Amino acid sequence: MSTNLKRIIAFAINDFSRNKGISIAAIFVLTITIMLVTGLFFFQGMAGYLTTQIQNKIDITAYFNEGAKEQDILDVKDEIVKMSPNIKNIEYVSKDQALESFNEKHKDNPVLAQALEEVGNNPFLPSLNITTNGDPSQYAQIANILQTSDFSKLINKVDFSQKKNTIEQVYAITSNINIFGIILGILLIIVAILVVFNTIKLAIDNSREEINTMKVVGASNGFIRGPFVIQGIIYGFIAFLICFVISGIFAFLLSSKVGVILPGFSMFGYFLTNWWIFVLIQLGFGIGVGTISAFLVVKRYLEV
């Protein structure tokens, strides 16, 4: 390590420990803002989980004519997979499976069982049950394939048109949640950056005269700026450590409560699965904003 770099680091550590009040204030503000960004990441995770859950529950069913052969239906299935490879799932349900499923579902309802007996034969039609990636345009595309391809003569009805409004509404809601999240996130991050910038500016304002003196005695810009930038890194790193521990504890404590609102979603599990993203976000934001703020503030004073 060069002598100058060693000196710059030593100056930074000295200044950091001698200005405890300012250092603590800067770390506190950075911690709060990193927590805010972390909160947004948790929110994004929960919103993502919620939209996936909703989208997974929406499917499209194509009912085939009474006499349609199984092989023809499986050909339709292959055609759909070929033309629309992004679909999540496609399942063939035969007449017998449909009846079995109905009986299983309504085994405690004697009225329905009796009604079915009166009909005499199996009234269910064979079908293809398709789950897409949630995008309404994909639903429309599949419905289009089913209705216009050569296979349309085999198909009795497609329930897309009945579900169309619901699908579009759900898609609009999930899109809005994402857009709202992104806008809110950007706004909050801008506010956070401004708050951190101003806190670091206040911390460095205190040293304005010193910066001027350093210039007068012939110190290079790097030699003057270095200790402040390294202090920014120290602020950011300490704030990151605090935030990472707090996020883990919060995720653990709130996990069961969030699980009640959002069944199946484990906040702590989300934290553990994505721990490295949390590290990147918190460390990147903390050190990034701390360092860039210090760099910009000192640069301004060096130009005066």
Place this chain on the structure above:
Amino acid sequence: MIKFNNVTKIYSPETTVLHDVSFEIKEGEFVSVVGKSGVGKTTLVRLILGLEAPTSGEVYFRGLNLNALDNIGIQEIRRKIGCIHQDYKLLSKKTVYENVAYIMQVEGKENAEIESEVHKVLEVIGLKDKVNNFPDQLSGGEQQRLAIARALVNQPDIIIADEPTGNLDPYNTYEVISLLQKINKTGKTVILSTHDREIINKLGKRVITLEAGKIVRDEEAGKFII
């Protein structure tokens, strides 16, 4: 060593601080720049340090036009100048030792050399018992001595003292001026900016007198006449 060539400094259309100033200071000279407060003495010092650029004209340091130098060039020049300011310009968050050592650290000197030189200069200046004190724990006289120690430690080619006795009592004033005379006797160039009549008249050295931003007198063994 230093040459001002038709230097004019205008801060705003209404404020012309220096007007067509020309003079030259040779190596080893002791030159006093005198004039009332606000006459442009500090601006003159700032021009030599490259902290201001002239509105017109040129300032030369050993033949180098300061205006034509880049940032690194200006920093090199500043390191050759030991400057003592009226407001001391000490680094308030550094100890007495660190204040003096900083000047050598800026130059990239080795730690062993820094330690030896700093202790030596602090002993000469009478601050060896206060190495761990911060500037705000020193008296006015001690702060001024620290500023002098800082200006001397790098053994600069030239010492510029801008109103160095402005905040000092007569005893400390005498001490500072004696020290500047001793430094000059070692062959260093000294530029003293002051409005203290008594000091100038006792020195019997070259005096440049400024009035309303112009040089009205430049005399060897001059007197304070305003």
